Amino acid sequence: MRLDKFVGQCTDYSRSQIHQAVKAGRISVNGLIAKKADLQLDGTESVLLGDQLIALQPLRYLMLHKPLGYICANRDAAHPVVIDLLALPKKQELQIVGRLDIDTTGLVLLTDDGQWNHRITSPRHECPKTYLVTTANPITADTAALFAAGVQLHGEKAPTRPAQLEQISSHLARLCIHEGKYHQVKRMFAAVGNHVVALHREAIGNIQLDAQLAEGEYRPLTHDEIQSIN
Template identity: 55%
Template structure:
């Protein structure tokens, strides 16, 4: 692999910035200064920038408290993205395990571990998602049984999987689902003639949103949190 590509993959530097750093004598390969950014390097070579060893980071796992107005995407031409909230090297390599709508807040998981991400999002792994919802209208007790049986969504060929609905107050509920259909929670309530005014994800599997995280804040997941997704 070319030196400039190898260094850019493990730093925040662009290829152009790596080239300038190499020509300035800031990069060494196996303790030898290499000024030609097109030089070939092997995986076993020790690369250093300003004397600091460079290495491909291991898998990374973060939880983020998503605020309103941010989209769950790596880039967007009209809105800020959740990646804009991160101060991490090579954050463009992270992807979102379980997206939220622009007007939904709460727990978002980000990782560069594709297999782990798949376990979060695939219905086959039964990773429950828990939401708080504030509704436009009062909801009756009969909705609990309807959610437990599954809801027919508009333009869908089968019911949703059974969901757990807990009525907190007249128009405030907590709902647990194991799927991730398009706008699923909002559409489930719409099917009952109601409308979601506010939606907030509290939990994914056994990973709960850290109460100490303000909207827009994030932190790495603990080893136990990572291991809880199986």
């Protein structure tokens, strides 16, 4: 890795600030003043910025309880974004894993580990997502069987993959899907003549939304939660 990239990942310095620090002789590698910002590192070096030892930060894995009205994006001109809820350095570098609509609440994962993100979001891995669904009309007795067989969504060539519906009450159910088509849960219920009025994601894979997290709160994932995604 280049020295300037390494320092950029370890600090809040901009690229121009790093180059200025190199020119000023403020960055040393293994006790020697670095002369070039493009110096190649192999990861074993001791790098000082001034008299401060710097090192790559560990990868971050977070769960967030998303409130209504927030966009799952890093920036948006019209609406607040979930990144705004984080009080973390370099939060704009976090990837949002498994986005939710503006009117959907619940579990959102964030990380700067691209491979871990891919294992969740790639259709090939079929990572399950579990939702609590409130409907406008009573859920009919055949809905679970229809979802288990797969329903045809408007504009899609193939039916949905088998999904598991657990009916809780006349207008409330828990639904587990194994793919992530656009507005999938809402479109599935629309395909059987119903309408979703509230949607809340409870789990992604084996990671359950922490019941202690109020809307807008977040916490790091535990080691076991991170390792549960494989």
